[in-house]
Amino acid sequence: MSVRMTAAGKFGWITDRRGYRYEGRHPRGTAWPDIPESLLTIWKAIAPDARTPECALINFYGEGARMGLHQDKDEADFGQPVVSVSLGDEGLFRIGGVERGGKTTSQWLRSGDVLLLSGAARLAHHGVDKIRFGSSTLLPGGGRINVTMRVVR
Numbered sequence: 001m002s003v004r005m006t007a008a009g010k011f012g013w014i015t016d017r018r019g020y021r022y023e024g025r026h027p028r029g030t031a032w033p034d035i036p037e038s039l040l041t042i043w044k045a046i047a048p049d050a051r052t053p054e055c056a057l058i059n060f061y062g063e064g065a066r067m068g069l070h071q072d073k074d075e076a077d078f079g080q081p082v083v084s085v086s087l088g089d090e091g092l093f094r095i096g097g098v099e100r101g102g103k104t105t106s107q108w109l110r111s112g113d114v115l116l117l118s119g120a121a122r123l124a125h126h127g128v129d130k131i132r133f134g135s136s137t138l139l140p141g142g143g144r145i146n147v148t149m150r151v152v153r
């Protein structure tokens with residue numbers, strides 16, 4: 001099972017027959033909702049010198065969902081960080097280096113954990129190998145939400 005996605009902010013990350021890209025509108029034609037203040041507060045606290053985030057990607061991991069190793073490299077300015085907030089079930093986060101195929105380390109991300117990818121880590125390969133479905137009571141039906149904020153342009 002793959003990760004389900006939606007977004008808030010100026011841009012959302014979508015996929016269709018043309019592939020993956022940032023879009024200013026939801027596929028149904030409406031603007032994305034604003035990024036909630038509570039999330040902007042976390043961004044400002046952890047990345048005070050960064051610009052305002054333009055996208056909050058909301059990933060939902062149901063039972064069995066995972067995300068393969070990848071780099072976040074569809075943004076224009078890699079000097080701007082990526083900040084993610086994990087909610088609900090624990091997820092096993094794996095991170096390696098900028099080069100593909102290098103050594104990686106893994107870490108369980110728990111509900112409320114905030115992760116910063118900046119500097120040398122901004123282009124590090126990373127992914128989520130598995131979630132511990134049912135390890136948190138936050139989401140009534142179980143699962144993990146990861147909200148990832150980015151400056152896009």
Ligand SMILES: O=C(O)CCC(=O)C(=O)O
Binds near residue numbers: 057067146
């Ligand atoms: O779910 C996570 O912790 C990572 C999400 C991620 O890497 C992404 O959305 O690009």
Ligand SMILES: [Fe+2]
Binds near residue numbers: 071
């Ligand atoms: Fe990522």
